Amino acid sequence: MVVERGLASTRLAKATLSETFALKVGLDSTTCRKGCSHCCSYPVAISLWEGLTLYEGLKADGLWTTDLRLELERHSRLTFGTAPEIWLMAAIPCPLLVSNLCTAHEHRPFRCRVTASSRDPALCRAVHFHALTFEDNQREDTEFREVEERAARASRQYVRGMSERVPLSTAVLIGHRVVEELITLEEIPLTLLRLLGGGTR
């Protein structure tokens, strides 16, 4: 029940704020096109709640396979704890990206929804990375985090550590463990600590 309520809060926050962002930016004014995937190698950290919703979406669409799980584990090993600058320059593609297309586009995290280019898409390659290439979506991101946390608190299932931002792959793997009841919500901080134990992995 706790998990279901948390998922509902995150879904609502994501839907509402994504729509607000789309209206503000105007989808026609972005230069993003299907098949362009430079931003799919950027560092994307999402909340554990979002990891849960993403896992549920992948499972519902029949996309949760052993191969995907192994790919997520590899991605998580490379990115968890890694400095964003190093992650960016190593151009580590999102494990959900196949042939330059997002396999989970419908369920993609808020961070991905609000990343858009308004200039030449070629400038989105990490080597050209410059804040001016992108719409300033920092404010939307903070707003999303606040709404997400507020919604979770209001429905009395605020669980410490769930709004922690971790790499997308780590969040989905934790989502899998929670939804499949391999770990409880209370065990998440410990699981993260184990993952963060630098040098011991």
Added chain:
Amino acid sequence: MVCQRRFPREHCTIFELSPAEEALLIKRKARVPEEFVYCHYCWNIIKDPEAGPRLMRDTAERQMLQLGVAPQRAREISTRYFDRLIQLQRQRNQRMH
């Protein structure tokens, strides 16, 4: 520390240059660091057969762009550098098997 973050030294991978490598840097009038310290996370990337060469390729391209090299030229050179790294990696793997 390559990523400039605080990280316990016991969890780092540390390299010292060989005399030959040091001599090469001196010859090229480059700064000779005492050691190269990689944190656990950076080292994970560097030792990865795919992410490591990509990091080196993109870092080289970015530096060239910052130094004013034409974008097309910078891309060509960094791609050649990347291909060479992959080739060396294959040769090393073949020797090991």
